[in-house]
Amino acid sequence: EPEVTQTPSHQVTQMGQEVILRCVPISNHLYFYWYRQILGQKVEFLVSFYNNEISEKSEIFDDQFSVERPDGSNFTLKIRSTKLEDSAMYFCASRASGGDEQYFGPGTRLTVT
């Protein structure tokens, strides 16, 4: 069964450093998403991406964040200068064209020290 994959599973970084979180969506999906979940809190939407551009973003997704689809398979989330409050699980999700359901990757746990 096809699945969304994410790397790394855990990333530890120092405040102010740049991080890139990587995702490989399901191969025939066209809609891509990033969500985050701070420990003990609900899952929150960050950004959606379709046809090589951002479709929608939340107020969390400020200028420190960017997304990219550098090739035909990868979808990345970059945080330029990490803050302590960026510590969370980051989930990538994808959806097929014409489909309704989003499928989530296993997440990257980001710890900012």
Added chain:
Amino acid sequence: RKEVEQDPGPFNVPEGATVAFNCTYSNSASQSFFWYRQDCRKEPKLLMSVYSSGNEDGRFTAQLNRASQYISLLIRDSKLSDSATYLCVVRSTGTASKLTFGTGTRLQVTL
């Protein structure tokens, strides 16, 4: 009012019990509705979509009442493996539309 509201629980039930979870949503223009399951520190996994006509998948039954903006999930004959957090999720309108999650209801099934 929260966009998606759920009772956080926990619901502690014995194996074999029937348990029901409820959820309300605030945006009447919401398009699609889902229940996801999340195990501790894992990703949300789609359990089932929810339709106005109601739908059933084995021991799980989901119902949607658009007029009341209310979604429910019923689990019959609970198993130990059903222990998890159940997330009520709503999709807004728009082509690449986002999911909005409730805080989840924790279920613990015991022997």
